Amino acid sequence: MGELTGFLPVFFEKYFSMLVEENPLFSECELVIDNVRGEALCDECHALYNVMKNEGKCPKCGSRNKTILGGQDFKVKNIGF
Numbered sequence: 001m002g003e004l005t006g007f008l009p010v011f012f013e014k015y016f017s018m019l020v021e022e023n024p025l026f027s028e029c030e031l032v033i034d035n036v037r038g039e040a041l042c043d044e045c046h047a048l049y050n051v052m053k054n055e056g057k058c059p060k061c062g063s064r065n066k067t068i069l070g071g072q073d074f075k076v077k078n079i080g081f
């Protein structure tokens, strides 16, 4: 789950446990969240940094011009019994 999707894994886990409570069928399920890091490449100085950690700003030059490399995809890797 990408850090930049706006969903925090905590909320997703909460939703999943609600789902399990309502549907005993899911109680045997295992929730696996693949947490993709929100990495960006600075357009100004080409520094690689984590968007969440640095609040969207380049820690090196302070620029907000960036190319997002990952963390925008949302995927549930495995829901298995």
Ligand SMILES: [Zn+2]
Pocket: 042, 043, 044, 045, 046, 047, 058, 059, 060, 061, 062, 063
């Ligand atoms: Zn920079």
